[in-house]
Amino acid sequence: MAYRIDEHSPTTTYVVEQLCVPKPFSRNFVLVRHRLVAPEIEGSPDEPPSLTFYSLYMHLRDWAVYRHDPSIPRPAFWPEGLSGHVKATAGDTLPGHPREQGLKVYNQAQHGKALGLLSPGTPVTVSGKGELRKLENTHGPDRLKSADGSLLGYLHIDYLAHIAGDEYRIKANPSLRVRAEANISSTILMELPHGTEVTASGEGAFRKLERVNQYVHFDSLDGVREPIADRIVVLDQPIAIKAGDLIGHMGTYQNGDAEHPETKLHLEAFSADCVESFIETSRAWAQRLPITGKTWLKLAKGTTLVMHQAHFSATYPPSLNEANTLSDADLLVPDSLLNGLPAENKITIAATADRKTCHWYRLDGLLHDANGTLLNGWLREEVGITPRVNPWSWEGYDVIFNDDAPGQSLASFFRAVGQFSEGELERHGDLADKSDKGPLKSRLYDIIDRDRDGNMTAAELQSAIGLPAHAQSLAQLIVHYESEWRHTPHKWDALDEVLDHSASTPLRNWLAEKERIKQISWWNEVALKVGLPVHGRVYHLHPVGLGARFLVVSPLEITFAQLKMIFPTADDSDIDVVLGEINGRLSEFKLDTRLRQRHFFAQIKGEVGSSMRGVSESWEYSREVLRSFSAYYRAYPIEAEEDGYLKDKQGRIVRRANQRNVGRKHFQRLNGNRESFPDDGYNFRGRGLIQITGYEKYNGFM
Template identity: 35%
Template sequence: MAEHKPINWAYPFPSKEPNSNPLQLMTHMANAKGGYYPTGENGLWHGGVHFDEGTAAFFDQSSVRCIADGEVIAYRIDERYPVSEFTDEIPRVKRAPFSTGFVLVKHSLQPPPLKNADDSITDGQTPPSLTLYSLYMHLLDWAGYQAQPDLPRPAFWETKRYTVNTRKDGLSVRAGPSKNTTKLSELCKGAEITIGETEGGFSKLISIISGTAQPALAADDEGQLPGYVSTSLLKPHSEPTEYDKVVVLQNGLPIKAGDLISHPGLYQNHDSAAQHMVHVELFSCDDVPAFIARSRAWASRLPDDQKTLLKVYKGASKLIAHREGIGAENPRKISNEGSQIGVDLIIPQTLLDGLPASHKIQVTVPPESGTPASTTSWWRLDGLFADENGSPIDGWLAEQELITTRHSPWEWEGFQCIEETGAPVEKLAYAFNARGLLSTDEQHNYRAQISKADGGPIVTLARLYDIADTDKDGVLTSAEIQAALTRPWHAQVLGQLVAKYESEWFWNKGKWDELDPLLAEEPGKPNLVWEAEKQRIEKLSWWQELEAPHGASDGNAWHFHPTATVSAFLYSRRLIDVEQFIEEYSSQHEQFMANTPAFSQVSKGNLRTILELINEYYYANPEKANLFELAYMFATARHEAYYFPSGEFFSSNPEVGAIPYFNKYDPLLATTHEHRIRAIENGNTQEGDGYRYRGRGLVHLTWKNNYREAKEHFGIDFVSQPDKAAEPKHSVPIMIWGMKKGIFTGRKLSHYINSAGVDYVEARRIINGSDQQQLIAGYAIKFESILRKTSSAKESFDQ
């Protein structure tokens, strides 16, 4: 596999709308009660976005998910939310809780490698890279977890105890780290224990916190119990290392896109009710403009299939209104009358792929008089565009060469970098003036500050795109920014701003004290609400505590819009549309095998994991993905990874037979000379190797020699830790690599699937008898039909 490994992306909160698209998600952010990007209601910079009660109707905000693969480098959890005391006009003291809990994740962003004509990676050329940080702020306190004991906990917390999580009976305690060793005792289901080092699929038993063991186990002189237990049958219970302090993880703990970060915490401002809210932020301390320049240069050398963004230009294209009867047999024509598009917009390919079949048409013009054949794609797009007057328009868009263009996300098309100019007092004075909150004297006193902010980069850029100043009064207000976010073309422009300024999480007392006169209710008299707010800002800060261990700067960073950035990269790398594939497979499930259990949620989850890992593999290894090869892989996995006792499909723990079957190929336990010789020839030379190197994974990796070869290829010690081959993150790459190389049958998959023909039956002959060959071939044909609807994999072999 290539050393370069791109990161996966996910939204922090999934959409509640099954057919939502990234541009809709951007407009939903306008419903937040506050916390817009790139500025807040007070006119000051705001580097993140808020998910609060206003966005809850559109997003599943039950838990916070990591937006990209990376490593957790720091976190803080409140034991109980701190409380600010504000005195209002009655006077009355308002106690306002506010979560300071956060998680900080470090990521590495890097384009895919360049490829030679033979698909090998070009030597000596390293893609540019950027270190990114994602921040998740205002998270649930420890009291909240204690009040909800069944609430899932983040994996990066320290695991302090485990519960025996067997389905029926208890959990065996073995003398050694293997099922083949003597059984010492049995822990009851639900027993709480602590464990030590893990060896293979077993962990050393240390102590029993609650529950029983029959027979009882005696501790040694150091207080540790004897024996080992199966790790997979334990449910971990984790807790934070400390409370109310920043926990800095020197080495970082790996985390995947979509993994649990935490749950929304409680936050209350002085002038509003308490609400559950999360602030999500994405920033970098690197030289972002330099990285973008290098990334654009690199993208110019990437293949066309990396260009997953369609750009539509203001004044160049038109939308042709839909009428009854329009379809593949009666398509729209470019010569038809339409409305001129009055805005620029970049559309992810997956938005187009996700349109209903009735909303996408391809029209092919046959060759004529020496002119080659041509194909035009038509997309029916509703709710995305406006005409030159700003009025929304719907209809059919033709993708035309020279009129529309294709781009890679690594081109950062439309993104612009801007740097802070001036001080917070200038922006606040400008915002107050725009809202009519300054007296005549204050307008005069702060005239210079207002004038500076009026010429600042965000205002200038906003006017350039006519984003927000809708009433043309020369003043930019937060209400106008919120209104702009409801329109896809304006929301996208705002989402493409990358702004550099001092982070709000960097405590700078002088910066905030400078605002005191402007916020004073009376000259020379402190504003008590503002004084309490400054105390809150200081308590929320954390930047300085990470500066030394992680080389953070003096608080200045480049900020990206989280949702816009995730959308650009999340929608650029999917070979298979995961949810559409699952939907198609579910609808055809009964056709795959008669008298099988229903397609359960467990099986759906297994299939979803496999699909996502296949997407990851082919993105990391941009080789030609052939539809027929994928169909055969799915058919094989469907057959070999069926866990009969539970009825789980695509299981990583399939039923593989009783121990006598494994002994069949054990050098000492085999009953025939032929089996003993075959075992030795394949590397099984020690007693127990038959069971130790049994078939695991989606396409059973078997024999010690094959485990050794997988170790050499992937750099993971499958020989000493063979159970790792059953983990989906390893079994999916093993399946693809093994089939393409011929590990399982001695012949590469391309021997049976190539330009000369597709022979699923012969591909199985060395493995199964005729009945099974026909069964799996039938599966493959059904998977072909699903992949044609849900995948960009090619059918031809000469790409």
């Protein structure tokens, strides 16, 4: 992987109405390397064909934008920094304080106890590695801080295990009291759990507390990753990037003739491998794959589409004898689209002794007729007869070698839009002809130039893209040509003549544009380090078409990115577990519509929060909390107080009761007051993402 993130985007100064106007352009990019591998053949030792390709994301956001707003998520491949803020979504709570939310601060890097909470937005500085990182910008818990930030309190030396110098580890079970003064009878400021690391000074039985080491969850912090700014960076070690992972945000770009900057993204996919050889090998491989892999329906030109009638149903299905229209172009349709149609748009006619199974699908706006009009109607698939293809057969793909020089392409464009004068047409017509008669333009004319007048207009291009069959044909073109990101001055100087630029009649804005082209290029610095050819000639693939061809996700399948949006602070591993459990059982769980899925995950989020960590109902409830949700405790407040707290002889609350007592009657009541099993309340407390609670529900689940 390689990237460039500037602190601030550079500007190009153009002349606009005799004024010099600086216009910014983001040259930030991320380059990701991928490996596309065909499925293995069961029982075969043969290695499946594979292709290394790259995806490029240009014009990304500046580093200064992230600095200004720490809440903007950072890409995971950025190096880890030191400073950040607690995420706004931090939702940890402490026992007895359910309304206070933030980020827990722990006393140890592993298996720690919570010392307090940091509010969302709190600035932090951390160090170390791992899930929990050490806080460096504070001496200890807020409860122990004096006005100048130093710590109050004294610790008894008998409960401190020496580490080195003035550093100790508390060895009290369960905790050590921090005294306001250096004596046993002074006020207790707080208690520090066993294992807490502290720094203490002085001599004698009590030592002055100087620091308490605290640790926070690293992934709950915003802004702790920082790019290496203002230069191109090629990572020394590859970093795995999964679908849905963040790699950046769209930045701004202002063209020379634009009045305002635009938010935009330039996306490419290309390969330096021999793509023709890969496709040939893949097609042979696809012939050996199971028939179940033929997941695309091939609708050849001339496919019949029956016009819809109100009485069509499973009892009265469509018939090819009804009014129909023929399609005018080939189109491949994936099973995911057909399976995702509403039930009323699918009719299946079972096989008989003399007829195979037949599926009817109502397709609207996919096929078109000879006039380029989109059609609505019913399509028939006869199982075993209507052709199907495997995505690995690369059906419909063409490889075109394009040797157009920039001057030829520009001359062709100027002629097409009528920008040349008669004299310019005579001077540059040959250049335009070379482009228009080349293999790429010839193929594009076949698809786009519907009136066959030899010109491709913007309206014709827009019309072609609006027809799925033609849009698919365009997406299946693989074009071999030199990358525009490889900078060679002579390539762009060749445009001078077409633009009428010369030393005697200079075009200041064209000179400015050439300088911008030089600054935005990156190929020469990156190519050899990431496996790309120095000459820059590679096979360019349509990135969306490529992704759609090999996307095997059901239209109802839940993705990692979707769950990450619902549970933004959840661990990636937890999200992977949920995906693994749920996606194969959507029908079983009746999560077979997007509406049902929304309701389902809304309920889960209400139960376990944004982090998915509250998968077991707490046993520790204060009197106030129990009263807020338990009808039993609202009816018996005295019992609530007795069950929830322990008192001394004077009736003062001295500590919380242990968890086997707190809330016991609440859980017993939920479970039918099964007094003969006093622990059943705890055993059948709410657990799992959906928080199943109570004996009856547990029994039903089992």
